[in-house]
Amino acid sequence: MPKSAGTGSVGIDLGLKTAATCSDAMHKFSTGLVERNAAIFVGNVQAGAMVKTRMAKSTLDAGWSMMKTMLEYKSHQAGIVFEEVNEAYTTQTCSRCGGIPASSPKGRTGLRMRRWTCCDCGAEHHRDVNAARNIAARGHARLAGGIPVL
Numbered sequence: 001m002p003k004s005a006g007t008g009s010v011g012i013d014l015g016l017k018t019a020a021t022c023s024d025a026m027h028k029f030s031t032g033l034v035e036r037n038a039a040i041f042v043g044n045v046q047a048g049a050m051v052k053t054r055m056a057k058s059t060l061d062a063g064w065s066m067m068k069t070m071l072e073y074k075s076h077q078a079g080i081v082f083e084e085v086n087e088a089y090t091t092q093t094c095s096r097c098g099g100i101p102a103s104s105p106k107g108r109t110g111l112r113m114r115r116w117t118c119c120d121c122g123a124e125h126h127r128d129v130n131a132a133r134n135i136a137a138r139g140h141a142r143l144a145g146g147i148p149v150l
């Protein structure tokens with residue numbers, strides 16, 4: 001993946017919702033992402049059962065949907081790709097080998113696992129970084145597979 005400004009791509013995971021509470025920080029974060037990347041992929045929140053209590057969920061979802069709205073319009077203004085991708089299993093899937101190993105975070109206890117090691121290939125993962133990599137990979141696969149050329 002190219003490292004130069006404006007030509008990279010990034011996947012964004014639900015975990016970042018926790019940082020998305022102050023709108024000034026969200027503006028800086030979203031503008032920075034759009035300046036550094038040519039493609040931005042976000043996970044769809046509906047698939048996530050990350051937050052169980054109703055109040056915490058609505059608060060986090062409000063921040064996340066605002067962040068997505070900002071990213072979407074800033075991406076369109078800048079003329080870069082913005083795609084929402086299905087994030088089901090992106091937390092459990094190993095971004096190196098593509099499997100869903102027995103050691104990956106699952107269910108209620110999995111919510112507390114910030115770091116884990118894939119028992120299939122030995123890769124060490126940070127939970128949110130691994131999920132974000134999977135989201136970016138899905139976005140790329142979708143772009144490669146079927147955006148019609150007009």
Ligand SMILES: [Zn+2]
Nearest residue numbers: 094097118121
């Ligand atoms: Zn693996």
